[in-house]
Amino acid sequence: MTALSAVVAQIDDSFFTDRSEADCIRDNGAFCFEWVIDNFSDRYIGPTLEHLVLVGVSVALGFLIAFGMALLSHRRRWLIPPFIGATGILYTIPSVAFFFLLLGATGRGKDTAIIALTAYTLQIIYRNINAGLANVPAGSKDAGRGMGMTDRQLLWKVELPLALPEIIAGIRIATVSTVAIATLAVFAGGGGLGSEIISGSNITFKTGIVVAGGLAILMAIIFDIMLLLVQRRLSRWQRADRAERSGGGGSRGEFFRRKPAWTAQ
C-alpha cells in the first residue's frame, strides 16, 4: 500500500497539501478524516458553489422553458405530443455524449454545461406541469368559467394553484437528478463537484471521491427537503383534506400522507 501511495504522490504532487502526513493518506482507505480537515476549505468550497450555480441556473431555466411550453400547449392540446416527444428525445441523450456534442457549438465552459443540464430538466418538469393541469377537477373549472372568470383568471387563480403540488413535485425530481448529472459537467469544462471526483490522482484516492460524492448527495437531500417544505406551505388545503378524511383514497400528493395507517376512519 505504501508503495502505491508513493506512486500516486509522484503523479500529482500538489494533491497532498496535507502537512500532517497522516498515515491514512498513504493507506488510501475508505476515508481519511485528517486529510479532509486539512483540505476541505481549499478544495471543496469552490466546486460546491459552482455546483450550486449549475443546478440552480439549469433548473430555473428549465422551469421557465417548460412552464412556457405548458402554457402554450394548455389551450392548444395538439402541441402536447410534439412537446413530450421533443423533450423526451433530449432526455434520452447520454449526458457525456451531450456535453461533447455541444462542445463544438458552444465551447468549453459553464454555458455548455448549463445548456445540457437545462435540456435534461425539461421532460420531467413539462410532464408534471401538464399532469397537474390535467388533474384540476372539471367541476372547479366549469364553475370558474360559469362565474365569469376569463381564461387567464381561470389559469392563474384556479388551475395553476391546484396544479402547484404536482409542479413542485416535478421540480424536486428534476433538481435531485440535476445535482447528480451536474457532476459530469466537468467534461464540458463546467466545473462543479465533478472536478474533484475525476481530477488528477483523485481517481485513485478514495477519500476525495467520497467527499465530493457525499457533498453532491447532501446537496440533493437539502434541495429536496427545501422544496418539500415549499410544496407543503403552498398546498395547505391538501393536508386539510387528508386531516379530515383519513384513508380517503385521493391520488394527489400521496407522498406526504402523515396520518398513521391505524387511525380509525
Next chain:
Amino acid sequence: MSDETSSNGAEALPVSYRETTKRYAGSDAPAVDSLSLEVEAGEICVLVGPSGCGKTTAMRMVNRMVEITDGDILVGDKSVRDRTPFELRREIGYVIQQIGLFPHRTIGENIGTVPSMLGWDKGRTSERVDELVNLIGLDPELRDRYPAQLSGGQQQRVGVARALAANPGVMLMDEPFGAVDPINRERLQNEFLRLQAEVKKTILFVTHDIDEAIKMGDRIAVLQEGGKLAQYATPAELLMAPANSFVEDFVGADRALKRLALMRVSDVNLWEAPLAYVGQATGEVRAKLEGAEVPHALLVDSDRKPLGWLSEKDLQNDVVPQRPDSSPDPILDSSDIMRDALSDLLQAESHYAPVVDGSGKISGVLSIEIVQEFLNSSDALEDEHSAAERPLAT
C-alpha cells in the same frame, strides 16, 4: 329586515327564450330546437326531461357557456348575444351538480369569488360572505375551512351561497342536488325553497327527476328528445292535463297522487259537519242531518273538539250520550298534505274524517268524494301555490 332588500333583494329579471336553437357541430339534429319560453321574474322554472333532451344545453345558453346557434335569449330586456360572456356570467348565479368549489380556497374565499372579480372592496365582500354564511345556516367557524373539510351537504350549500354572492338577478342550477343522498337531498330542497321565499330570484333549474321538478318548480318545462318543448305548465296543470303521451309517461302513472302532494287539506273546500253536543236533544241533531252533506253527526265537546261519530243507535235516545258509538279517528289537521290525508282515510277504512285547525277545533270534514272532485276539477289550478309556499314533505 330593511337591509334584506339591499343584500338579497336585487331585482330578479325575467328570462325569455325566443326560438332558441342549438346545433352542435357535426350533428344534424339540433340539441335544442326552437325553444320559446317565458320565465317570469322571481319564479323557479324547472327544465326537466330524459337525458339527451337538451335541458342542460338550454340552461347553459343563458350565460353563454353554450353559444346560441339561432334565435335569442333575453335576460331582463337585454339579449345575451349582445353581452360580453364574462360580464354576463358575473351577473348570473351558477350552481352545478359537481358543486365545483375551489379546493385551494377557503369557504369564505369561495363565496367571495364573484364579488372580488367585480372589484368589491375587501370589507364589503367580507360582510357579504358573513351574511351568506348566515343565510345558508352554516357555522361561521367553517368560513376559514377548506371545502374538503365540509360534508357534501355543506359543500352544496356553499355552492348556492357562492352563486348568490353578487346578487344575481337570475340563477342557473344544473342538477344541484343530484349528487346528494336522498335524505340530504330532501333537506337541501326544503332549505332551498325556504331560501327562495326570502331571496326570490329567477331560477332556471335543470333536473331529470320529475318528482324534484314538481316539488321545486313554479313552472315546469318538459323537454323531449331532440330538444323539443313538450309542455310548459305549472305542476298541477302538468299533472292534470299532460299535453301528450310523452309527458303523460314522463310524469308517471301516479300523477293524481303527485298532485295531492302539492296541496294541503286547507286548500280544498271541506264539507260542513252536522255537530252535536253532549246532552243536546237528539231531535235537533236529526233535524241537522236532513240535507247535510255528511250523513253522520259529529259529537264535539264544548271547545268544538271532535269526540266521535254518532251512530243511529246513539240517536235513538232522547239526548245525545256522552260516549259515542265510534271514535272520530282519523282526525286530520288542516295543514296536513292532501296525499297523507287521503292515505289516512283509506287506511282507517273511513269515508269521512274530521279536520281540525291548529287549536284542535273542528273546521270541517274531508271525504273521499272531496278528494275525487278535487282531482277532477280545474278550480284547483287557480289557487295553486308557488313552489316556496307549498307543503314540504319531510
